[in-house]
Amino acid sequence: MTEWDIRVLGTAEELAAAEDLQRMVWPGSEADIVPVHLLLTAAHNGGLAAGAFVDDRLVGFVFGFPGLDTTVSPPRLKHCSHMxxxxxxxxxxxxxxxxxxxxxxxxxxxxxxxxxxxxxxxLARNAQLNICKLGAVCNTYLRNLYGDMRDGLNAGLPSDRFQVDWWVNSERVTARMTERPRPRRGLADHLTAGAAKINPSFADEPASPPSVRPADWPEGPALALQIPADFQDLRARDLTLALKWRLSTRAVFEELFDRGYLVSDFVYEAGPPPRAHYVLRPAGL
Ligand SMILES: CC(C)(COP(=O)(O)OP(=O)(O)OC[C@H]1O[C@@H](n2cnc3c(N)ncnc32)[C@H](O)[C@@H]1OP(=O)(O)O)[C@@H](O)C(=O)NCCC(=O)NCCS
Known part of the structure; x- marks a missing residue:
């Protein structure tokens, strides 16, 4: 098992290594790199840039800064995690x-x-980390948030995004930060508990995205939506199909968020074949 050491990145030299790591993680667009001077200013003013080191080499980093939630009055302090x-x-x-x-x-x-x-x-891996492992929730869908992105992970599709909320003092989140996190629920557990599937199951080659006819959607205390297990691979093989998935899931999530649903879990089952499902339930349940 790999061992690493995580520490704050505070000097220009340390942050230059974070610039280099960005070039590796998001290859192809120099314009999308957060430069040292900005990382440094944020880090010295209440933000956090932290790095994971293996044998003194920077191989992972997280970066964010304080911000204001202006949707409430008076505006409330939050942390914007950017990378x-x-x-x-x-x-x-x-x-x-x-x-x-x-x-x-x-x-x-x-x-x-x-x-x-x-x-x-x-992106199933990100969903697995953000929703399942960290306990973030989401009911905010942002269309083409960053406009046309040029880096190798994003080019060619509208940059739609979930904005997640991570309530750091909630029981939901603190329980996941302990040494022994709660046992995870599989899809079968959710179905047994009454969740209904929005789209028919598919194996590792998703042919078509879910149809968007809200009137046809099942009723239930929770809904499960299957997404491609490896969207980056699908995107590389068939950009047209990837775009259909983008537009179709955009419509599904927007409709469900309008109806008061919240993304509350994500289930990734490695298979074979691998399968990835979001679980949504009415907010407050
Ligand atoms: C997103 C990212 C930071 C995650 O880092 P990581 O070290 O792999 O994260 P973790 O290992 O803690 O968690 C990843 C989880 O996804 C799982 N996973 C791995 N491959 C997966 C896949 N293809 N589909 C779904 N889940 C997958 C892992 O097994 C792990 O879950 P587990 O602990 O339940 O097994 C990393 O993949 C990355 O740098 N991606 C490119 C940049 C990016 O997308 N950044 C985030 C947006 S700014």
Whole structure:
């Protein structure tokens, strides 16, 4: 098992290494790199840039800064988590979760209760980390948030994003930050508890995205929506189909959020074949 050390990145030299790591994680667009001077200014003014080191080499980092939630009056302090990146050799090792734990401690020490960030809802690995492992929830869908992105992970599709809420003092989140997190629910557990599937099951080659006829959707205390298990692979093979998935799931999530649903869980089953499902339930349940 890989061992790493996580510490604050505070000097220009340390943050230059974070710039280099960004080039590896989001290849192809120099314009999308957060430069040292901005990382440094945020880090010296209540923000956090922290790095994961293996043998003194920076291989993961998390970056965020304080912000204001202006949707409430008076505006309330929150932490905007802007970037989380792990070198491809270390993904799936728990490093992303460990970096978020470090951020969680920092934010709690500042007395801030809420962290927000965005991610592409069709990326199963990110959903597994954000929703399942960290306990973030989501009922905010942002269309083409960053406009046309040019980096290798995002080019070619509208940059739709979930904005998630991470209530750092909630029981839901603190329970997931302990050494022994709660047992996870599989899809079968959710179905047994009454969840209904929005789209028919598919194996590893998703042919068509869910149809958007809300009138046909099942009733239930929760709804399960299957997404492609590897959207990046689908996107690389068939951009037209990937776009259909983007537009169809956009419509589904927007409709469900309008109806008061909240993304409350994500289930990734490695298979074979691998299957990935969001679970949504009415907010407040
Ligand atoms: C997102 C990212 C930071 C996660 O880092 P990480 O070190 O892999 O995270 P973790 O290992 O803590 O958690 C990832 C989880 O996804 C699981 N996973 C791995 N491959 C997966 C896949 N193809 N589909 C779904 N889940 C997957 C892992 O097994 C792990 O879950 P587990 O602990 O339940 O097994 C990393 O993948 C990354 O840098 N991606 C590119 C940049 C990016 O998208 N950043 C986030 C948006 S700014």
């Amino acid at each position: 989380l990146g792990v070198h491809s050799d270390f993904r799936g090792s728990g490093m992303g979760h460990a970096l978020k734990c470090f951020q969680w401690q920092h934010v709690r020490q500042q007395g801030i209760e809420r962290v927000t960030w965005t991610y592409d809802p069709l």
